[in-house]
Amino acid sequence: MKRIAATLSAASLLAGAATAAPRVGQPAPDFSARTAEGQTVSLSDYEGKKVVLEWTNNECPFVKKHYDSGNMQALQRRATADGTVWLSVISSAPGKQGHVSGDRATELSAERKAAPTAILLDEDGEVGQLYAAKTTPHMFVIDETGTLRYAGAIDTIPSADIDDIPRAENYVSAALASLRNDQRVVTTQTQPYGCSVKY
Amino acid sequence: MIRLLFLLCLFWAAPAAAQVGAPVETGHATTRLIAARQGGAPGETIDLAVYQRLDPGWHVYWQNPGDSGLPLSLDWSLPDGFEASEPLYPLPHRLSLGTLVNYGHEDEAVFVVPLSLAEDAEPGRTVPLSVEASWLICSDICIPESATLTLDLPITDAPAPPERRYGGLIEEARAVHRPAGSIAARYADDGTGPVLILPPDLEAPEFFPYEANLVEPAGRHEVTDGDGETRIALDPGFAYLDAPPESLDGLLVTGSDDRRVGTPISAARTGEALSVAPPALTSDVSARRGRTPGLGAILMLAFLGGLVLNVMPCVFPIVFLKASQLARAAQADRTALRREAGLYTAGVLVSFAVMAGLLFALRAGGAAVGWGFHLQNPVVIGLFAVLIFLIGLNLLGAFEVGTSVQGRGQSLAERGGDLGAFFTGVLAVLVAAPCIGPFLGVPVGVALTQPAALGVSVFLAIGLGLALPYLLISLLPGLARSLPRPGPWMTTLRQLFAFAMFATLVWLAWVLSVQAGPNGVLTLGIALVLAGLAGWAFGRGQAVGGRAFRIVAAAALLLAIVPIVRLSAADAAPRSSEAGSVLDAAPYDEAVLSSLRERGTPVFVDFTAAWCVTCQVNKQTVLNRDAVVAAFEASGTRYMVADWTVPDPVITAALERQGRSGVPLYLYYAPGADAPRILPQMLSVNGVVAVLEGRES
Incomplete structure (x- = not known):
């Protein structure tokens, strides 16, 4: 009994560091990461612009749901059209599902007609842990002042079924629309759904 | 009597497979629909179950899946008058995946579903039951799977005997669930997150919240036993941080290996002060x-x-x-x-x-x-x-x-x-x-x-x-x-x-x-x-x-x-007792308070209530005076009002963190200070101005 308790606490201490998730309404934590093209970018580079972070893993069925349907690409195009920066983050560790090279990441974007501003290769999981990213997809919306305004699921129906997309309401486009109109984001935090991030 | 015997003989003779649906193999699981008994009488409720055998190393999810994953989804097609209830999930396990924790099931899972039969079901007939089941199954990767499960259920005159091959499985699945409320539970906040307070001497207790986002699955789960009680300290999820619930509901699993049992608990929130509160919050x-x-x-x-x-x-x-x-x-x-x-x-x-x-x-x-x-x-x-x-x-x-x-x-x-x-x-x-x-x-x-x-x-x-x-x-x-x-x-x-x-x-x-x-x-x-x-x-x-x-x-x-x-x-018109205030008052909000403090903005918090005459006297004779208002403006101090006129658990908890249990209470957070300064209950213009101008430490 005592031993189990001790083990549990030890495990939680290790995990504890990773679970201090950023809070909506607070400044989004700054980070630097390498892009698929080999440049290094920081969140602070994009001050004055809205930023969307999308955790992704091209082999995850939940990610496929949103790419095979064209839903994610449409969202990326709409967002970047008005100057919003879209960063797709791959936190899969080497050897784990979804881990890809920079070239392969660029190729995947071309194949899938994806339109992110950049793809971040976060194979040591640093950015993922910083944001406590749990699933693919897991979405974050940051406003022009660098404040986190939304964190969570991409839409209202947690499933891997493409047929659910038209029936679901998209939290990310709702948050972006509210920010565009200088309104309060209505739903600020939800339970993300998808595959676990393959740290 | 003879008729009953005859019926019994009939059932023994009936093929056993009738109460066990055909197994459906999906990529990593074998799933079938089973019944606890050989048939059901009109109007009675019998247990069915979705029974899954999983490939080694793969898991499916509990009703609250934890950090990722999806629970089982069942879409029933039943004859008129038949109704299936929500499934009773097997006891969950904490499954670690790197830095994430899921709540789920490995090897074998029996999801019990009570089925009520139509009053007008015809004894002697067999009715077809069918369910579209879909689930997410994961090892280090995740795959959505689904299957159509069927079962032909004989309708009997009287309650039927147990199904011989799988009936025992359902009985076991039910037996590990203890009645709700048989373990007294409450919870308090220790300044980090919720701490469950339970009776002493529980064997290897684990808490699984029914609702997502109240507790961080990968956060602390610290069990301590002593002083006649067991405590489980947990980390708050975002929904808890937004508003701590009146009661934290979930399944408490105790015992180890095959002696695990689950008890639904409903831990009501109490304002009691826990000894381990962080120093920043205990400033009384x-x-x-x-x-x-x-x-x-x-x-x-x-x-x-x-x-x-x-x-x-x-x-x-x-x-x-x-x-x-x-x-x-x-x-x-x-x-x-x-x-x-x-x-x-x-x-x-x-x-x-x-x-x-x-x-x-x-x-x-x-x-x-x-x-x-x-x-x-x-x-x-x-x-x-x-x-x-x-x-x-x-x-x-x-x-x-x-x-x-x-x-x-x-x-x-x-x-x-x-x-x-x-x-x-x-x-x-x-x-x-x-x-x-x-x-x-x-x-x-x-x-x-x-x-x-x-x-x-x-x-x-x-x-x-x-x-x-x-x-x-x-x-x-x-x-x-x-x-x-x-x-x-x-x-x-x-x-x-x-x-x-x-x-x-x-x-x-x-x-x-x-x-x-x-x-x-x-x-x-x-x-x-x-x-x-x-x-x-x-x-x-x-x-x-x-x-x-x-x-x-x-x-x-x-x-x-x-x-x-x-x-x-x-x-009630919310917060209308602030109307009498000359100062620009912001309602008490701990998220706003902590962000103001991080930015180094001084904050003055006024814990008040319309029925508190001392509070009203202080407002009229001190806080609304020009000299005080000017000092607020000159120092850039934000004025926050915690209105306790009607019950408010957040404000009650905040008062208790200062070791108080009533109003008035005036707190001043100097820029960069770790703890607030507590002002006297009877304010004076000079005193407040001195504090705001930082002349008095």
Whole structure:
């Protein structure tokens, strides 16, 4: 009994560091990461612009749901059209599902007609842990002042079924629309759904 | 009997496979629909189950899947009149994936689904049951799978015997679930997150919350056992940080390996202070001294505080009432005066004991209440208002209390004196004590964290202090002699005091308008008219005699009180007690507060309530003054109002973190300071300006 308790606490201490998730309404934590093209970018580079972070893993069925349907690409195009920066983050560790090279990441974007501003290769999981990213997809919306305004699921129906997309309401486009109109984001935090991030 | 035997033979002969659906193999699981018994009778409820065997290393998810994953989804196709309930999930396990934790099932999972059969199902027939099941199955990667599961269920005359191959599985799956409520649970916040408080000596307890986002699955799950209880400290999820729930509901799994059992628990939130709160949040006086003051010191402070309470604005209405009673008593001899003071003291002490006892009982039951909680209730405020109005009418002479109709010429002091003195004591506690005055913040805060007996003695010490001046007057002959001689001026004074009662009435009506809105005030207005009628009729009855007047009085009083009892806080205009504030007030919000503190903005937090007279006096005489407003502007200090007029668990918890249990409380967060500075309960313009300008550390 005592031993189990001790083990549990030890495990939680290790995990504890990773679970201090950023809070909506607070400044989004700054980070630097390498892009698929080999440049290094920081969140602070994009001050004055809205930023969307999308955790992704091209082999995850939940990610496929949103790419095979064209839903994610449409969202990326709409967002970047008005100057919003879209960063797709791959936190899969080497050897784990979804881990890809920079070239392969660029190729995947071309194949899938994806339109992110950049793809971040976060194979040591640093950015993922910083944001406590749990699933693919897991979405974050940051406003022009660098404040986190939304964190969570991409839409209202947690499933891997493409047929659910038209029936679901998209939290990310709702948050972006509210920010565009200088309104309060209505739903600020939800339970993300998808595959676990393959740290 | 013979028919029953015949039926039984029939069932033994029937193919067993009829109550076990065909297995469906998906990529990593084999799934089938099974039934606990060989058939079902019309109108009865029997257990079905979705039974899954999973490939080694793969798992499916519990109803709350944890950090990622999806629970089982079932879409039934059933004949008319058949109905399937929500599945009963197997006991979950904590499954770690890197830094994430999921709640799920490995190897084998039996999801029990109670099925109620149609009343008009035809015995002898077989009905087809079908369900579209879909689930997410993961190892280090995740795959959504689905299957159509079917089962042909024979309809029988009488309840059928157990299904032989799989019936036992369902029985086992049910047996590990203990009845809800068989383990008492509550939770408190230790400044980091929720801490479950459970009975002692639980074997390997694990808590699985039903709702996502209240608890961080990968956060701490620290089990400690001792002091006659088991605690499980958890980390808060974002939904908890937004608003801690009134109760934390989930499954408590105890025991290990194949002796695990699950008990649904509903842990009500309590405001109790836990010893492990981080230093930044414990800034009350006792913590700064490094230890809790001794009981003797606390009782002394409580006694002093009770004494000082007599000159606090809160107690003004009672002081007038008491003065009018003393004036009456002074006409009589010293025995009567002593009796009067003794009864008043008894009234004070009895009501302190009753209120403290009630408070401890409510808190033991898990309610987040503090001292003065009763004034948060519009019904109580409404009843007070009627009572105060009747006292005013009584002082004006509309009727007498406790006098027999004929009037036998007793002395004024005896007439109604006993009852009046006792209830003045009760009223003093009910109306006045909730306003926490100087010296009382610490004792009342400490009292509520003590065992009930000690806590009640602290409140009794306050009561003794409150009653002391009147006891002194009655006990010291010199003092009593110095009271003025009786005369016609007494009647004039007594009638003048009626207007103090009416002023109190105006205040209560205003409090009610904040708590219950315009409709509440309307209800009160009607009640006052009826109560006035009752008072008048009662007085006429005393003057001229006659049962009719008494009946009218009783009926009118009843009609006055009944609608008040139905008052509710539902119509309240939120936060409208801030309206009287000159300063730009922001409602209390801990997220905003912490972001302001991070940015180095000084913040002044005003814990107040409409029913707290001291709070209102401070607002009008200090906080609304030009010098103070200017100092707020010059220093860029944000003014936050935590309005406790109606119950608010967040504010109750915030008060308790400062070791307090009532209002007023004024906190000043200097830029960059770790802990707030606590200002005195009676503010002064110079004091507040000095603090805002940083001249006083």
